[in-house]
Amino acid sequence: MxxxxxxxxxxxxxxxxxxxxxxxxxxxxxxxxxxxxxxxxxxxxxxxxxxxxxxxxxxxxxxxxxxxxxxxxxxxxxxxxxxxxxxxxxxxxxxxxxxxxxxxxRIGMVVRAGHALPDISTVEALKATLLGADSIAYSDSASGVYIERELLKKLDIEAAVKPKAHMVQKTPVAMQVAEGKYELGFQQVSEILPVRGATFVARIPEPVQSVxxxxxxxxxxxxxxxxxxxxxxxxxxxxxxxxxxxxxxxxxxxx
Missing domain, CATH: 3.40.190.10 (Periplasmic binding protein-like II)
Incomplete structure (x- = not known):
């Protein structure tokens, strides 16, 4: 039917x-x-x-x-x-x-293929993962704007994370992560999944998610x-x- x-x-x-x-x-x-x-x-x-x-x-x-x-x-x-x-x-x-x-x-996180998958299953786990990362990337579109302007403030880690965070223009964030330019990447899940050489970790926790x-x-x-x-x-x-x-x-x- x-x-x-x-x-x-x-x-x-x-x-x-x-x-x-x-x-x-x-x-x-x-x-x-x-x-x-x-x-x-x-x-x-x-x-x-x-x-x-x-x-x-x-x-x-x-x-x-x-x-x-x-x-x-x-x-x-x-x-x-x-x-x-x-x-x-x-x-x-x-x-x-x-x-x-x-x-x-929804926004998800990506790492380079073969790397260990960080824990972002809770808000506190996400916060710890961001604080422990060497470099972080996000897009210059809706997901990245939210992370840069709102998420880091919500997690109260803006001062610690901003210096190692990078907004990527045009190129998919997962592609940059796959090439080893950044340790962690954040973008809309639908933009992460098609990229080879990168592994989708999970969506960020719903309490701090941006739809x-x-x-x-x-x-x-x-x-x-x-x-x-x-x-x-x-x-x-x-x-x-x-x-x-x-x-x-x-x-x-x-x-």
Whole structure:
């Protein structure tokens, strides 16, 4: 029964080849693994082609989605951290009616493959692990901003840890850890799991966890808004849940 429902849902997005569109998508790191799994399925079912630009939801790098939009790069759909999307909506750059919630993301820790797995099963264990580490890295997107501005203060270890902490731009944190540049890395779990040479340790404890909701929207300058809405319905629908969960994200109850 479930298979037939999923098939029917996917077929509902199928459109005649004559009306197929090329959609420009901007996608941020945390949703990448789920998107890559869903992209070929959607293209096969709809006939549309998804051309993807990659970048963080925020930050100073030229690849960051707000900076791409500011330069006038084309986008029919943006997929990013929800509160960063809300900023674009407030600036009049994304249609507020198009805002679609996709998944929740939690922060995890990574070490280089082959290294012992530190204990972060409790808040006190996490605190001790951070204090004992030689170097720590986190991203310049939502997870890293939370760690730098809030988590270290909550644990009351900001003064001790800040000097050995590094915010990494563009490159996945787990990749830097895999190369031996940092002892510990923190990023959204969905960005850690695909990286070879690095081992996912665990999510940070729930009492100090930060849950980031990923959402998508349609820029007001989108060239194919109707086709974009079909894509958003697919990404937020039940047929996407399996890929979302497998990527390390948490599907939303209503999707």
């Amino acid at each position: 479930q298979t037939s429902i999923v098939c029917a849902a996917v077929l509902a997005f199928a459109i005649p080849a004559a009306s197929a569109e090329q959609l420009d998508i901007m996608n941020s790191g945390g949703y990448t693994a789920a998107y890559l799994a869903l992209k070929p399925r959607y293209e096969a079912a709809s006939g549309d082609t998804l051309v993807t630009a990659w970048g963080p939801s925020m930050g100073k790098s030229p690849e960051a989605i707000p900076n791409r939009l500011a330069r006038g790069e084309p986008a029919d759909v943006v997929i990013m951290v929800g509160y960063a999307l809300d900023q674009l909506i407030a600036q009049g750059k994304v249609d507020p009616a198009s805002r679609t919630e996709l998944a929740d993301s 980031t909701r990923f959402a998508a929207g349609i820029p007001v300058q989108a060239r194919h808004p109707e086709a974009a809405r079909k894509l958003l319905r697919f990404l937020a629908g039940p047929e996407a849940r399996g890929a979302v969960a497998a990527s390390g994200l948490d599907p939303l109850p209503n999707n």
